[in-house]
Amino acid sequence: MRIPNSDERRQNLIGGAWVPPSTDKYDPCTNPADTREVLGLFPKSGAADAKEAVDAAAKAFPGWAATPGPERGRILSRAYAILKANVDLVAEALCREEGKVFGEAKGEVLRGLNILEFYTGEGFRQHGKTLPSEMRSTLCFTLRQPVGPVALITPWNFPFAIPMWKTAPALIAGCTVVLKPASLTPVCAHLIAEAFLEAGLPPGVLNLVTGPGGAIGDTLADDPRIKAVSFTGSNEIGLRLYQRVAARGVKVTLEMGGKNPVIVLDDADLDLAVEGIVQGAFGSTGQRCTATSRVVTTPRIANDLTEALVERARKLRVGNGMQQGVQMGPAVDPGQLRTDLDAIAQARSEGARLLCGGERLSSAEHERGFFVAPTIFDQVQPGTKLATEEVFGPVLAVQQARDGEEALRLANDVAFGLTASIYTRDYFQAMRFVERAEVGMLHVNQPTVGGEAQLPFGGIKATGVGEKEMAEEGANFFTHLKTVWLDYTGSKRTSNIY
Ligand code: NAP
Numbered sequence: 001m002r003i004p005n006s007d008e009r010r011q012n013l014i015g016g017a018w019v020p021p022s023t024d025k026y027d028p029c030t031n032p033a034d035t036r037e038v039l040g041l042f043p044k045s046g047a048a049d050a051k052e053a054v055d056a057a058a059k060a061f062p063g064w065a066a067t068p069g070p071e072r073g074r075i076l077s078r079a080y081a082i083l084k085a086n087v088d089l090v091a092e093a094l095c096r097e098e099g100k101v102f103g104e105a106k107g108e109v110l111r112g113l114n115i116l117e118f119y120t121g122e123g124f125r126q127h128g129k130t131l132p133s134e135m136r137s138t139l140c141f142t143l144r145q146p147v148g149p150v151a152l153i154t155p156w157n158f159p160f161a162i163p164m165w166k167t168a169p170a171l172i173a174g175c176t177v178v179l180k181p182a183s184l185t186p187v188c189a190h191l192i193a194e195a196f197l198e199a200g201l202p203p204g205v206l207n208l209v210t211g212p213g214g215a216i217g218d219t220l221a222d223d224p225r226i227k228a229v230s231f232t233g234s235n236e237i238g239l240r241l242y243q244r245v246a247a248r249g250v251k252v253t254l255e256m257g258g259k260n261p262v263i264v265l266d267d268a269d270l271d272l273a274v275e276g277i278v279q280g281a282f283g284s285t286g287q288r289c290t291a292t293s294r295v296v297t298t299p300r301i302a303n304d305l306t307e308a309l310v311e312r313a314r315k316l317r318v319g320n321g322m323q324q325g326v327q328m329g330p331a332v333d334p335g336q337l338r339t340d341l342d343a344i345a346q347a348r349s350e351g352a353r354l355l356c357g358g359e360r361l362s363s364a365e366h367e368r369g370f371f372v373a374p375t376i377f378d379q380v381q382p383g384t385k386l387a388t389e390e391v392f393g394p395v396l397a398v399q400q401a402r403d404g405e406e407a408l409r410l411a412n413d414v415a416f417g418l419t420a421s422i423y424t425r426d427y428f429q430a431m432r433f434v435e436r437a438e439v440g441m442l443h444v445n446q447p448t449v450g451g452e453a454q455l456p457f458g459g460i461k462a463t464g465v466g467e468k469e470m471a472e473e474g475a476n477f478f479t480h481l482k483t484v485w486l487d488y489t490g491s492k493r494t495s496n497i498y
Contacts, residue, residue, distance in 0.1 A: 003093045004040025013193045015056035016203025021045040032099040032330045033320040033369040042186040045211035050219035053207035057149035057176040058225045060204030065146045065174040073123025078199035097187045099329035100284045101321035112164035118453035119168040139486040144479040146174030148227030151220035155233040157287045159185035173478035178207045186210045253466030257390040258418030260448040261411040266300040268423035274308045280447035282374045286394040290419045290449045295398045296407045310356045313374040330369040337370040340393035347386040352377040412438045417461030419448045
């Protein structure tokens, strides 16, 4: 396992073999911290390649579905060992293809491996229920069975963890997979596929196709042999995909954008809140679905909080994440850089007050990457773009509320519903927040970010559609539940109901 050289051509994985794309076209993977650095050339595949991958997944499905769960788990377990032995290499690949700093990249790889480890054991636990029947001498139970070949479409911001948190549950459930990673970040997906191949996954069980989402996505969405689609990415693409797949009556799960608030009440532990907000807002350059993008604070603590946040943000060292001491990396590409700068310009024009940052960094250390200074605005008015729309960059909006009640109202006043947090020592306020925050996940006295293998992950409102990911729920998405009546009376039914 190694990181590709700059002029090295990688291929699609189809039917257990690395095959060139039908288009004969390749795209470079470029380091967003230093655009002179290229991490290999990856297939710019088209519809024909996606179809070939579905052919392979369909052919492999009966054999993989019939393989006992524990045996599937053992193959996943070998892939885990291979990746675990290469954690630093994978983390370096991640840091260089996506830009997050090495420590965060390693954290992501370890988190992805926790998820894989969790699902290795799920091979022993694919359980249904036994339930009583209305009828005598009748055994009733439910059975989980894999839905069939599935398509997994993933974004660039967690190029190791998200492909893993979709692939591992699909495989353990007995599904065969066509994985389409984001075009900007194909390297980690390749390393994952290599590990599964080396671990002994039968040909066609995992297929990997890289290239533009449009042609590949449409082919996967429309192919009648694809029985479920799991997508993480933007609302625009996700909802378009949803309409297409739902028209076939096939299972879909979508995890999309967020505009995650942190409420800080007057009684909060200020240092703890500042630490959590800085981590949530500027960690991974704010390019996390769970990033803290809003702070809603009450009056007595507001000044101290914003002053402390600005002091911390100004001190963050921004640069190439492979360098020691760097705390925040670049935007992933020129498009995301433009989005960040446009959001900053828009916030200024909407009357928000810029407290720090607000610009592209262009010193010698930064001139070859897409770096934006950690940015904080306060006096952000409800309903403005910065208060309601996802930026997906290191731009934090601070809003003030009269009291806890208004803070909760402002926190809920967005279309999205992924995650939220509250900092308070007041148990009653915390419990009101737990009950009324309109999100799929929430934290008390913790940053908005994070997830654990055994805990369901995902949002509500405009963020999420379908089953949550990770945990038992993540694997359940890839199965059908069959209900069985087993009559051992040998005579006609005796219930009053039937
Ligand atoms: P994106 O542009 O929607 O792309 C996501 C994936 O969809 C990529 O693989 C992309 O391929 C593919 N795609 C593009 N067009 C498609 C089409 N017509 N049909 C099917 N697939 C298509 O999103 P992104 O910019 O990579 O990711 C950022 C977004 O992801 C943010 O909104 C963020 O909040 C969200 N996100 C959500 C979660 C969550 O759990 N809620 C987690 C992480 C990220 P190409 O790369 O080739 O375009």
